Amino acid sequence: MIQLSRRSAQITQSEIRAMSLACRAAGGINLSQGVCDTETPRTVLDGARDALYSGHNSYTRHDGITPLREAIAAKEFRDKGVTVDPDTEIVVTGGATGALYSAIMSLLDEGDEVIVFEPYYGYHVSTLQSAGIGIRYVRLAEPTWEFTDEQLIHAVSPKTKAILINTPSNPCGKVFTREELLRIGSVAEKYNLIIFSDEIYEYFVYSGTHVSPLSIPELRHRTVVVGGFSKTFSITGWRIGYTIAPAQITAAIGHISDLVYVCAPAPLQAGVAQGLMELTPEHYHELRDDHRIKRDMICNSLAKVGLNPTIPDGAYYLLADISRIKADSSRDRALKLLEMTGIAGVPGSAFFHDNSGDHLIRFCFAKDLPIIEECCRRFEALEF
Ligand SMILES: Cc1ncc(COP(=O)(O)O)c(C=O)c1O
Known part of the structure; x- marks a missing residue:
């Protein structure tokens, strides 16, 4: 067995990739990875x-x-x-x-x-x-x-x-x-x-x-x-x-x-x-406005079912409080939500050095509008 460096031992697969794999296995919608669906400008x-x-x-x-x-x-x-x-x-x-x-x-x-x-x-x-x-x-x-x-x-x-x-x-x-x-x-x-x-x-x-x-x-x-x-x-x-x-x-x-x-x-x-x-400044303004609409759609749907989101001022992610979903860790909560909705997010623990993010999940909303609409439908259909 070859001994790896101490550095390698520290670097583990990111939660984001792990959730993406779980999502693929479940045939779900992946709101975990920070990949933007917007078309690359011509x-x-x-x-x-x-x-x-x-x-x-x-x-x-x-x-x-x-x-x-x-x-x-x-x-x-x-x-x-x-x-x-x-x-x-x-x-x-x-x-x-x-x-x-x-x-x-x-x-x-x-x-x-x-x-x-x-x-x-x-x-x-x-x-x-x-x-x-x-x-x-x-x-x-x-x-x-x-x-x-x-x-x-x-x-x-x-x-x-x-x-x-x-x-x-x-x-x-x-x-x-x-x-x-x-x-x-x-x-x-x-x-x-x-x-x-x-x-x-x-x-x-x-x-x-x-x-x-x-x-x-x-x-x-x-x-x-x-x-x-x-x-x-x-x-x-x-x-x-x-x-x-x-x-x-x-x-x-x-x-x-x-x-x-x-x-x-x-x-x-x-x-x-x-x-x-x-590209003119209008291009960047449109990009921003488009994402603001998606942010608001997802945040509204999550709020309706008590998965309280904090409304982000920028970037294209939001953190939502999923403590309503009972499980032992944020990873288990995220997996349970994937099971319930077919939507994958990143467990909050990925963003904290201790367990303070256990009640949180991160969703990326840089997705095509029909996908956002489908996610909103699925979130709003949740029953606890
Ligand atoms: C805050 C932040 N910095 C950097 C990156 C990575 O950027 P790049 O693809 O240019 O390496 C990301 C990607 O998610 C990010 O969220």
């Missing part, structure tokens, strides 16, 4: 196809093709009013996952600690853990997902190097306000911490506005934005993401990303660049 596909056939099939610059870096800088200016140097402050990466991995590897050492808000996105925690980094959790208070300065300060130790935020957040849909970012920023300033800001759901904001710490001048020099197009363009399989950070940090992230991924897929970078250049 221009994004055309851009990739044209690049493929016109010979853009070799390695690109390790930090991405110039048109894509320029298009990312242009959208940051258009949407956040931030000027980013496409030549020194952006690295195009293997998805947002590759972006965070490269950022962590280039900025943190084994034994360092990072503050993570809870409920969290499992990959954030697993990526940090696989790098030997300790995690201090700051619990967001249900149902408004607020936190106090005391919680944050309490989480800081001499080993703390960074605070990780996800805005809008998976799974709870929290959109951090400017005031909250300033509070996080003042702790970061006091203890000289990096702010990692995963903004992959930046175009899915239903109430409030998306504010990036990048757009707050006092925080810019310590902010590393992690972004990507998996969600915005429905291209989870393309693996196109990016980081935005000060030049010195960007250079280091670029070296790690080069080492692990060499570059993001060449023709697909071109497709994303074309999409960013050609």
